[in-house]
Amino acid sequence: MSPAETLSWPGTYGDEAKARMGFFTDTSICIGCKACEVACKEWNAIPDSPKGFSGKSYDNTLDLGADTWRHVAFVEQRVPADAGGGASLVEAAERGGLAEREGLATYQEGDGVRWLMSSDVCKHCTEAACLEVCPTGALFRTEFGTVVVQEDVCNGCGYCVPACPFGVLDQREGDGRVWKCTLCYDRLKDGKEPACAQACPTSSIQFGEVEELRERAERRLEKLRLAGQDEARLYLADPDDGIGGAGAFFLLLDEPEVYGLPPDPVDTRRDLGSIWAAAGAAALALGAGIAAAALGGRS
Amino acid sequence: MSASGAVRSYYGQPVIKEPVWTPEIPVYLFTGGLGGASAGLAELARLRGNEELARRAWVVALAGVAASPALLVSDLGMPSRFLNMLRMFKVTSPMSVGSWILSASGLATSVATANAMTGHLPRAARFACPAAALLGLPLSTYTAALLSNTAIPVWHESRRLLPFVFAGGAAASAGGTALAVTPDRHAKPARRLAVGGAVAQLAALQLMERSLGEIGEPLKLGPAGMLGKLAKGLTAAGAVTAVAGRGGARAASVAGGVLVTAGALAERWAVFRAGFQSAGDPKYVVGPQRERIERGEARGGSRQVGRRRAVQDPPAARAT
Numbered sequence: 001m002s003p004a005e006t007l008s009w010p011g012t013y014g015d016e017a018k019a020r021m022g023f024f025t026d027t028s029i030c031i032g033c034k035a036c037e038v039a040c041k042e043w044n045a046i047p048d049s050p051k052g053f054s055g056k057s058y059d060n061t062l063d064l065g066a067d068t069w070r071h072v073a074f075v076e077q078r079v080p081a082d083a084g085g086g087a088s089l090v091e092a093a094e095r096g097g098l099a100e101r102e103g104l105a106t107y108q109e110g111d112g113v114r115w116l117m118s119s120d121v122c123k124h125c126t127e128a129a130c131l132e133v134c135p136t137g138a139l140f141r142t143e144f145g146t147v148v149v150q151e152d153v154c155n156g157c158g159y160c161v162p163a164c165p166f167g168v169l170d171q172r173e174g175d176g177r178v179w180k181c182t183l184c185y186d187r188l189k190d191g192k193e194p195a196c197a198q199a200c201p202t203s204s205i206q207f208g209e210v211e212e213l214r215e216r217a218e219r220r221l222e223k224l225r226l227a228g229q230d231e232a233r234l235y236l237a238d239p240d241d242g243i244g245g246a247g248a249f250f251l252l253l254d255e256p257e258v259y260g261l262p263p264d265p266v267d268t269r270r271d272l273g274s275i276w277a278a279a280g281a282a283a284l285a286l287g288a289g290i291a292a293a294a295l296g297g298r299s
Numbered sequence: 300m301s302a303s304g305a306v307r308s309y310y311g312q313p314v315i316k317e318p319v320w321t322p323e324i325p326v327y328l329f330t331g332g333l334g335g336a337s338a339g340l341a342e343l344a345r346l347r348g349n350e351e352l353a354r355r356a357w358v359v360a361l362a363g364v365a366a367s368p369a370l371l372v373s374d375l376g377m378p379s380r381f382l383n384m385l386r387m388f389k390v391t392s393p394m395s396v397g398s399w400i401l402s403a404s405g406l407a408t409s410v411a412t413a414n415a416m417t418g419h420l421p422r423a424a425r426f427a428c429p430a431a432a433l434l435g436l437p438l439s440t441y442t443a444a445l446l447s448n449t450a451i452p453v454w455h456e457s458r459r460l461l462p463f464v465f466a467g468g469a470a471a472s473a474g475g476t477a478l479a480v481t482p483d484r485h486a487k488p489a490r491r492l493a494v495g496g497a498v499a500q501l502a503a504l505q506l507m508e509r510s511l512g513e514i515g516e517p518l519k520l521g522p523a524g525m526l527g528k529l530a531k532g533l534t535a536a537g538a539v540t541a542v543a544g545r546g547g548a549r550a551a552s553v554a555g556g557v558l559v560t561a562g563a564l565a566e567r568w569a570v571f572r573a574g575f576q577s578a579g580d581p582k583y584v585v586g587p588q589r590e591r592i593e594r595g596e597a598r599g600g601s602r603q604v605g606r607r608r609a610v611q612d613p614p615a616a617r618a619t
Contacts, residue, residue, distance in 0.1 A: 056310045063312060073309060077610040114610065133448060135395035136383040155383045156376015158319040159394050162578060165450040167315040176376025242598040254610070257585045260309030264588035264597045268448050268455060269391055275458045276390075279444040282462030283436035286336060289470050289499065293492035294343035 004210045004239065004247075006126050009145040020145030021188060022247035023197065023205055024213040025119055026220060027259075028232065030204040032117035036070040037061060039199035043184065044069065047172070063260070064120055066172035069181040070196050073259050075116035116252075118259045119196070119205055122147070122168045122181035123236055124247030127267040130160035130169055130180075145210070146183040146247060154178055165243070165265035183247070210247055217251060229253070235261065242266035306589060307612060308581040315450050317578045320571075323370040328442045328567040330370065331401065332469030333476065333560070334363020335435030336496075338408050340473050341415070342432035344488055351485035354415050356477045360431065361412040364405045364438070371401075393445040397438075404438050407431035439469035446574065452584060453577035454570075456514045460507035461570065467503050468563035470496025475537060475563070479556030483547055490541055490552070497538035497559045500566060501531060514587055517576035518569065526569035534562030 010017030040046065049067035054060045057074035064071050128147045131139040138154035141147060149169075156176035160169045169180045184194035192198075197207035206213060217237050224232040235256050236246035242265050256263045308314070318324075341356030372381040385402065389395040407430040414424035440462040447458035454461070474492025481489055508515050517523055537558025544551030577583045591597050 059310075065316075075309070077612060129450065132389075132391040133394065135387075135389060135392045135398060136380075137387045137389075138383070153380075153383060153386070154377070155380035157384070157394060158374075158376065159392065159445075159449075161316045162318045162449040162451050162454075162574070165315060167313060167578075170316055171319040171376050178376075255307060257307045257314070257581070257589070258309065258612070260312050260314060260581075262314050262584055262588055264591050265450075266598045268450055270598075271455070271458060272391060272448060275393075275444045275447045278447075278459045279393075279437070279440045279462040282440040282443070282466040285463065285499075286439055286466040286470055287339065287433075287436045289466070289495055290336060290339040290343060290473075290492060293470075293474065293495055294340060294347060294349075294488040297487065297491065 004126065004145070004214075004245065006128075006141055006145055006244070008141040009143070012141075013143045016143055018143045018145075018188075020210045020247060021183065021208065022124055022146070022210040022213055022249070023121060023183075023194075023207055024217050024237075024249060024251070025121065026204050026206065026217075026251045027116065027118035028204075028220075028224060028229070028251055028253055029202045030072070030117040030119055031202055032058060032072055032074055032115070033201060034061075034072050035199040035201060036119050036196035036205055037068070037072060039195040040070045040181075043187070043195035044182070046179075064122070064166075064168045064180075065170040066175075066179040069121065069179075071120045073116075073118045073120060075118075075254070075258055077114050077116065077254075116254060116258065118250065118252065119200075120259070120261070121196070121248050122183070123166055123243070123249070124181075124183060125267065126239065126244030126246065127269060128243075129163040129165065129267045129269060132267070132269045133159045133163040135159060142185055142188075144183070144185075144188050146185065146188075148182045148185050149178055149180060151177060151179070163268060165262055165267070214249075217249065220251060224251075236265075242270070306582045306585040308585060311581065313579050314581045314584040315578050317575045318449075318451070319376075321374050323374040325568040325571040326564070327367050327370040327374075328465070328571065329468070329472065329564040330363045330366045331442055332363075332439040332465060332563065332567075333472040334360050334365075334367060334408065335404065335438035336469040336473035336492075337363060337477065338404070338411070338431040338435035339433075340477060340489065340492060341411070342428050345415070345428065347488070349485055349488065352477060352481050352489060355480050356473070356489075357408070357412040357415040359473070359476050359480070360408050360435070364401065364408045367401055368405065393441055393448050397441045397445060400434055400438050400441060404431060404434035407434060440466050446570070449574075450584075451574045451578045452514050452587060453511065453517050454574050456511055456587075457507050460503055460510060463503035464500055464507060464566065464570070467496050467498075467500030468566050471500055471534065471537075472496070472560045472563035475541070475556035475559035477556070478541060478544075479553045479560070483544075483549060483552060486552065489556075490545065493541050493556055493559050494538045497534045497541075497562065500563065501534055504531070504566070514577075514583060515573075517573040517580075517583065521572075521576055523569050523573035523576055526565050526572060530562050530565035530569050532562075533558050533565055537562055 059074045124146045138150045154177040193207040197205045236249040239245040337360035345353035384398040407427040410427035411431045414420040443462035443465045446454040477489035541555025
């Protein structure tokens with residue numbers, strides 16, 4: 001299997017398989033404008049989801065769910081005066097010059113506070129637990145290697161909701177079915193890019209072929225490291241990780257949990273063998289127990 | 300959790316979703332076990348010639364497996380689409396496997412019970428009785444696989460022992476219910492099953508809680524903790540009472556049977572609630588994952604770990 005291959009893509013599609021498509025979300029250039037949230041809601045005709053005023057920075061969306069398929073997180077952090085290894089004015093100016101030469105845009109940083117903004121989305125995992133546990137087959141792998149819920153099949157059993165290690169899926173109130181990002185399956189079929197990527201004014205959300213995006217992400221990481229941004233890291237870009245790598249992966253500037261993301265997510269299917277083995281052993285033990293109670297001793 | 304007991308988080312927001320399952324589900328976890336284990340008890344009692352016990356246990360089995368699908372359909376977001384459960388058979392989905400087990404078990408138990416009550420279906424029953432008894436075993440334990448095959452830490456990490464807790468509970472409730480409705484002369488196997496199941500459930504639970512360590516904390520706190528204490532109390536008191544009823548004290552047998560059955564229901568509910576508490580607090584999700592990374596045993600996430608900058612998180616971003 002090539003790194004980006006999934007269980008059912010491209011294998012089951014044969015000649016009809018398309019290149020695997022995904023997102024590279026480069027949070028270092030996210031400005032928190034929420035155009036992605038709005039474009040997603042508009043294009044996919046998602047019901048409104050008012051949650052009131054959260055008091056959590058500029059984030060009143062709070063999480064992904066049935067009615068939120070893009071979510072922009074706002075992290076505020078205090079930066080000590082000597083941040084960046086005791087940078088002097090000269091060093092800071094030198095870093096600014098390097099940023100200019102390398103053509104790097106960076107996040108805002110001043111007054112001792114730094115902002116981390118990140119647009120979260122369904123990860124379209126290579127090993128997608130939601131898809132594996134779905135008993136109806138409503139969740140399926142498309143010809144683009146993405147993971148989509150078929151709204152005419154889903155019966156709202158809710159199994160995918162706690163199976164997702166990222167808390168992406170949820171049941172829609174008053175509807176009963178689960179909904180999530182489709183990576184704009186309808187637009188992809190027409191050769192268009194997803195609404196969020198098209199709306200993003202800074203190219204923080206980049207859409208393309210997963211293999212190519214991974215290379216692009218590596219180059220961006222290298223550039224940022226050269227510019228002294230050595231807390232930058234790629235998240236879910238590694239095919240060896242607990243979900244086999246994601247179709248939608250990220251460049252983050254702090255630990256994933258700071259953005260509300262799990263630092264070491266694992267597809268539950270990896271433990272399916274031991275799960276079934278234990279259930280089988282317990283069934284046998286129950287049989288032995290009933291037999292001992294019913295057949296042993298005097299009836 | 301980490302030594303300080305705190306993990307970093309996004310304003311304390313949950314990382315994974317709580318289940319959307321309604322109270323029908325813990326009741327089903329109970330009725331499935333009750334029905335499944337009762338079928339086994341009924342069939343073996345019949346083979347042993349204890350018709351009095353067998354007939355009653357078949358009725359309990361039918362009640363259990365008949366209530367189960369009703370509870371499950373009622374929990375669906377779109378109940379009218381319940382038949383979609385049988386669109387395919389997926390080993391990776393314990394819910395799919397369970398739907399087939401429950402369907403087959405329901406059919407077999409119906410035939411077996413009808414024959415036990417009327418004697419009209421002897422030929423079909425020859426196949427249906429052992430089938431119902433055998434299908435009852437996985438019906439009692441697959442529900443543990445269903446809960447464990449999720450991202451919820453307390454459920455996932457209890458994957459090796461939870462099926463034994465459920466098996467013990469199934470035995471206890473089947474034995475207890477049969478004990479409560481069967482005359483003493485014929486109830487010896489039911490009493491043994493009730494007491495044995497109760498002891499097994501308590502022992503498996505003890506082992507499970509110990510092996511979970513801090514991930515098992517939700518089992519001890521809040522509503523789950525209270526239900527868990529209730530379950531243990533009911534189960535232990537029921538087992539003692541059931542033993543005391545051995546001498547022919549009918550009231551003690553009935554009370555003992557009812558208590559262990561209630562204990563099995565409360566235990567399923569406790570485990571169910573604990574999953575919500577485990578999903579709702581990011582420390583249970585992030586803590587163990589961060590520890591895996593720090594021990595160098597990470598299974599995923601960001602391999603290319605960047606340097607940690609000396610930033611200060613706002614107080615709200617720290618879950619405790």
